[in-house]
Amino acid sequence: MSQRRTDHNNILVAALLAFLSSFLYSCDATKHLRENEYLLRSNTVHLQSENKIKHKAELKDNLARIIVQKPNKYTFGIPTKVWLYNIRYDKYQKDTTNFQIKSKTVEKPVVYDSSTLRRSAQNMKSYMVNQGYFYAHIDDTTKFKGKKAYVTYDVQTGTNYLLNKVNLDIDDSAITEIIRNNSKESALVKGTEFSMSQLETERSRITALLKNYGYYKFSQESITFVIDTLNKAYLQNAENPFASAVNAIEEQKKAEKPPLDVTMIIRAEDPSEYRKYVINRIIIMPDYEDRKDFRDSTMTVKNIDGVTFRYHHYYVRSRVILKHIYLEHGRIFSQNDLEQTQSKLTELGVFQTINIRFREDTSADNLLNCYILMNRTRRFDFSTNYEVSSGSTYFLGNTLSFSYRDKNLGKGANLLSISLTGGLETSYDENKADKIFDRFALLNRYYGINTSINFPKFLVPFSMKDASRRNLPRTIISLGTNFQDRINYFTLTNTTSSLIYNFRETREKTWDISPAFANVIRLPRIDDAFQARLDTNDFLRNSYRPTFIEGENLAFTYSDQEKKKGGSYSYLRLSFEEAGGLLQGINLLVPSLDSSYSQYTKYDFDARHYFKRRHSTTAFRFYGGIGIPYGQSNTLPYIKQYYAGGAYSIRGWRIRTLGPGSDSTGQANNNGFVDRTGDIKLEFNGEYRFDMLQLFTGAIKLNGAVFADAGNIWLARKSSDFPGGNFTFSTLGQDIAVSTGAGIRMDIAGFFVIRLDGAFPVKKPYVFNGNGGWVFNEIAFDNSTWRAHNIVVNIAIGYPF
Known part of the structure; x- marks a missing residue:
């Protein structure tokens, strides 16, 4: 009997080893490669610098991201997607537009291509320059082990620059004053490590700043920068300027963190970019359908506090919408007001899309008419949720919940939520009875109902108009009861x-x-x-x-x-x-x-x-x-x-x-x-x-x-x-x-x-x-x-x- 069990175990072990061998062979991503082809197994980036590098892991990750040719994905060391590809290799070779390939459910083995190394090195060089490492150098090496290629990129960072002075060259005195008065928020801070991304951040900041001061048509394309990396202290040879410049460059390469100056230049080709605009008319369409609505004479029109409402059906009370509008007639255009209006209207939860457009008024050269076009969303939501769990204190736990939401209760964008929840926990004892269902026993049952109403305002017995406009206020009233039976x-x-x-x-x-x-x-x-x-x-x-x-x-x-x-x-x-x-x-x-x-x-x-x-x-x-x-x-x-x-x-x-x-x-x-x-x-x-x-x-x-x-x-x-x-x-x-x-x-x-x-x-x-x-x-x-x-x-x- 013992010998029979041993033979049986040996057969199982042999079968298991045969299966593992077959599985590992099928997982071999190199089995369909030709004689001179190699599987790209990995890309490795090594950073070398004489100085400490801030955010080194992030820098390496970003460099790896721009490598042209990337290896297949591995899960716990197994090329799962390549394995799935190889199972139906012949089919995928013929059907290269197969949905599973396009959806990346499977992956074709990545064959090493040496021609991509130069492009990857150029990408890395450009990226390092953008990070302020103007003298970075990249070398690549490839090692082959069997039918696999391992590529290493050695990145010599060189020195990076510290920002020294920021100069302004702007042909409009009002804009110059605005920028100087808000210089504390500048992304160009003296003494910080320089990167090109700082220039993009500053360009975006200046554009947003000017738009908040009424410069509606100002474009960031009107902002350019000039970088001066030459330290004038090294220009000592007045008789030979060329030799002096070469000497300056070499000295700066040796410097641990040489300084640089930046000059911001603003030149607007269109004079309207220097013009401050004022909000004139505001037209709101709470149930906008398409452009035909602009000419639809059957729509209801109301004027409230200088704002025109046009709608097909009375969907949301006009006063509720007005409380969430920052844009005002006679007020200078502000990008912040525009974004806050968009955010507050979105927070109401009753509009699927919100589109805010501006058109220049023909009666004056600095007036804007504002159109707020909103599409209604589904008013009612129903959802269900089911959860299952198991554990040492119970065998099986089940929870089922139903939820109902009315997102526009009383046409005030008030959110009514009602949820019903019920669940059971059972135990299981295989020695308890012969019939399987008799082995289960109920341990716990619970159910409950919970309701809440969410108002898009403060419900208080006194006025809070300013807070209501600034802080996206909500008042939530809830009531519920839950029952548990152990x-x-x-x-x-x-x-x-x-x-x-x-x-x-x-x-x-x-x-x-x-x-x-x-x-x-x-x-x-x-x-x-x-x-x-x-x-x-x-x-x-x-x-x-x-x-x-x-x-x-x-x-x-x-x-x-x-x-x-x-x-x-x-x-x-x-x-x-x-x-x-x-x-x-x-x-x-x-x-x-x-x-x-x-x-x-x-x-x-x-x-x-x-x-x-x-x-x-x-x-x-x-x-x-x-x-x-x-x-x-x-x-x-x-x-x-x-x-x-x-x-x-x-x-x-x-x-x-x-x-x-x-x-x-x-x-x-x-x-x-x-x-x-x-x-x-x-x-x-x-x-x-x-x-x-x-x-x-x-x-x-x-x-x-x-x-x-x-x-x-x-x-x-x-x-x-x-x-x-x-x-x-x-x-x-x-x-x-x-x-x-x-x-x-x-x-x-x-x-x-x-x-x-x-x-x-x-x-x-x-x-x-x-x-x-x-x-x-x-x-x-x-x-x-x-x-x-x-x-x-x-x-x-x-x-x-």
């Missing part, structure tokens, strides 16, 4: 309401002010077994009790993503929340008031940074929060407590199964109800995201990620029910949990991302092994028991942060 434990209902004022301080800064929110938490059912558990655990008893929450919230958000326009960017959110203070004051005046309300303060911060590269992003997040109960409360309410684990937190643990601190209570048994929460949370996440495949001409992108998560939750006060669960600096090193993993993300047309992440713990705070909880020595991917108890798979929508 089978054999409890039933919980949470009714919520809130009033939020949202506005932008600047393009990067946003404020959310909630002067009032309320939660009513009820537990209609508590099973006897769970009640017995509450009776012996003060923290749980205070968490799971009927309570009323009334409070205020303030949040500040900073994000420069829009400003960076696809580059690296940062995100920061700070929030403060207080509850119970107002009710305590009322209770002092009315002692008979029900005192079953919560009192606490909460402080949260969420800081992120995203390093964007051409084909990858490195993202970091640092999150922290603390809730401090006070007065008659000993703990935070259940819905306000912190938790860790899950698809959007520390992914090596299931949601609400980690912590608090190093407490190990219940970690050995994952089959029962576990909700591990705390008053304090710290979390750090790092993730490297990279491109893998593009399908259907980029409509579907398959991307990969590797990540690490660290952190935990803690109690603010020591509790005998959770040994090691309270926060102390002395045990912080032991208490931090760490997990790592990898994931695949499917980006569908940029609308949403389906994410599959697999993770496992590498440091368990509840393991006291003399090594701080690190468990690298226990990792055993080939062990089914280890995999079942450690690997966590998360399926989710969207990125974790």
Whole structure:
């Protein structure tokens, strides 16, 4: 019997080796190359400089991007797209316009072409000159290994220049004065490393600046620059100017960072570029269809505050539109006013396209008539969302939600949102019954309804006209109720309401002010077994009790993503929340008031940074929060407590199964109800995201990620029910949990991302092994028991942060 099993295993191993050999051969991208052909395997850029190079990685990435011939893409060292091409090699050779080739689902092997090296070197030389490295030198070398070619570009940067003086040569005194008065915002700053991109930035800045001062027809083509790299101090030989100039150039090459001067010249061929324009008539068409509308005499015409409205049907109230228009009759034309009007009208969410045009008025040579043409968007939206997950505390989780939106409630561009959500979590025990369906058991069910109305203004009992014009204000009123039934434990209902004022301080800064929110938490059912558990655990008893929450919230958000326009960017959110203070004051005046309300303060911060590269992003997040109960409360309410684990937190643990601190209570048994929460949370996440495949001409992108998560939750006060669960600096090193993993993300047309992440713990705070909880020595991917108890798979929508 043993011999038969051994023979059977040998056959399986031989079959597996045969399959791997066949697979690896089919993955060989060189198998169809001719005798003198080589596969371009890689391009490598080496930067060499005597001085420190700022943003060296970005510079290398940009140089690699302009190389003419690029190798095939590899996924984990395998040329997946070439492999798919070789499977149907003969077909693709004949059908070169095949959709799979055009959509880049497959790739033809890239055959090394030495004629492209010179063009690549020229591209690099031009790019380095544009970056201020006027004496850069590029060498290329090619090494051949078998049928593969490896190309290396050695870039000697030479010295780069420092900006010295900026001179102005402008034939209009008014424009000269404007530029001098706004010189603090100039992109040309003395002492900075010079690059040609600074000139383009300055040209765009000056053009935008002048357009904000009424110079509607000014063109950036009227701006030119002259660069003077010659340091006059080196011109010492007056008798021989040529020798003196050569000497100056050689001396500047030797200088570590030689200076240069820039002269900005403005010469307008068209005199109207120097003319300030004023807004005359403003015509708004809220339901514009086509150019025939300009001659349609059946359209309704209204004049309000000097603005003419023309429309087929009364779609949005005219006053609502007027509050979002910055352009005014009699006001000097401003590009900022134009962009703010475009932005504010877009924020209303009721127009599909917004086109703002200007025409010169024939009655005067400096008047502009403004036409704001808008197409209506669909008023009603319906959407559904389905999520599925599985874990160690449950076998299968399903969530289904329906959403309805009315984007123009009451013809005031008010957004009404209604969402219905329901879900189930089930367990599975293969030893429970013979029939497969009898092995499933319901663990948890939940459903809820939430509504909100979003008004494009501040709903306050006093005038805020100036703020309304500047800050894209919003008032959001919400109401909802959610029901949760933990089978054999409890039933919980949470009714919520809130009033939020949202506005932008600047393009990067946003404020959310909630002067009032309320939660009513009820537990209609508590099973006897769970009640017995509450009776012996003060923290749980205070968490799971009927309570009323009334409070205020303030949040500040900073994000420069829009400003960076696809580059690296940062995100920061700070929030403060207080509850119970107002009710305590009322209770002092009315002692008979029900005192079953919560009192606490909460402080949260969420800081992120995203390093964007051409084909990858490195993202970091640092999150922290603390809730401090006070007065008659000993703990935070259940819905306000912190938790860790899950698809959007520390992914090596299931949601609400980690912590608090190093407490190990219940970690050995994952089959029962576990909700591990705390008053304090710290979390750090790092993730490297990279491109893998593009399908259907980029409509579907398959991307990969590797990540690490660290952190935990803690109690603010020591509790005998959770040994090691309270926060102390002395045990912080032991208490931090760490997990790592990898994931695949499917980006569908940029609308949403389906994410599959697999993770496992590498440091368990509840393991006291003399090594701080690190468990690298226990990792055993080939062990089914280890995999079942450690690997966590998360399926989710969207990125974790």
